[in-house]
Amino acid sequence: MSYNFLDKIYKSNSYSTSKELYQKWAPSYDDELTENKYVTPLRCAQILSYYIKNKNIKILDIGCGTGLSGFALKKIGFKSIDGLDLSEEMLKIAEQKKIYQSLFNLDLNNPTDFNHNYDAIIAAGVISPTHANPDTILSSYSILKEKGLMIFSINDHALNDSLFFSSINKTIQYSNFILLDQIYGDHIKELNIKSSIFVLQKSN
Ligand SMILES: C[S@@+](CC[C@H](N)C(=O)[O-])C[C@H]1O[C@@H](n2cnc3c(N)ncnc32)[C@H](O)[C@@H]1O
Numbered sequence: 001m002s003y004n005f006l007d008k009i010y011k012s013n014s015y016s017t018s019k020e021l022y023q024k025w026a027p028s029y030d031d032e033l034t035e036n037k038y039v040t041p042l043r044c045a046q047i048l049s050y051y052i053k054n055k056n057i058k059i060l061d062i063g064c065g066t067g068l069s070g071f072a073l074k075k076i077g078f079k080s081i082d083g084l085d086l087s088e089e090m091l092k093i094a095e096q097k098k099i100y101q102s103l104f105n106l107d108l109n110n111p112t113d114f115n116h117n118y119d120a121i122i123a124a125g126v127i128s129p130t131h132a133n134p135d136t137i138l139s140s141y142s143i144l145k146e147k148g149l150m151i152f153s154i155n156d157h158a159l160n161d162s163l164f165f166s167s168i169n170k171t172i173q174y175s176n177f178i179l180l181d182q183i184y185g186d187h188i189k190e191l192n193i194k195s196s197i198f199v200l201q202k203s204n
């Protein structure tokens with residue numbers, strides 16, 4: 001089983017190293033993740049469809065990468081999906097798939113004026129040490145409609161990082177989000193890594 005970049009990304013200890021790794025990883029990302037049975041995107045999409053039956057809602061896939069998460073949303077039947085990512089190379093692959101209506105090249109750690117009104121935000125594999133920081137949860141609040149959902153995964157590496165995980169919990173606690181659910185399950189099956197998927201709802 002190959003886990004060339006997966007191994008490197010989990011060992012990466014800085015945001016800039018991770019950013020460089022994704023630029024190089026882009027052409028082989030889908031193959032490596034598919035081979036290792038990465039299931040978090042499908043779990044996020046299934047959870048969203050459990051909470052929202054209307055498949056025409058407007059969704060923003062943050063840290064969309066090459067589009068595996070958008071692909072999972074589309075497979076479940078969602079039709080209106082935008083994507084956002086830091087890495088131009090990952091976005092180039094996503095664009096070729098024609099899943100997303102709009103793609104944005106932005107850094108979640110540098111919030112800008114992003115004036116949108118989404119029904120749901122999905123963040124699969126992006127809120128993590130050396131990736132997008134926990135404040136991403138707060139910045140998501142302002143671009144969601146009333147009662148909108150923010151669904152994000154936190155993998156075992158991040159769950160076991162006590163500083164990072166306590167920051168996630170504090171951010172949720174002090175936000176205006178209501179925590180609807182937290183579901184632990186498979187993340188990358190071949191590596192026996194799991195993730196918790198959080199479901200937050202905008203309260204007003
Ligand atoms: C593990 S991949 C997940 C991609 C996709 N969601 C999936 O499930 O396959 C993490 C993605 O988050 C992006 N990313 C990491 N930090 C980010 C940040 N601060 N702002 C925006 N995107 C970021 C990376 O470029 C990469 O494409």
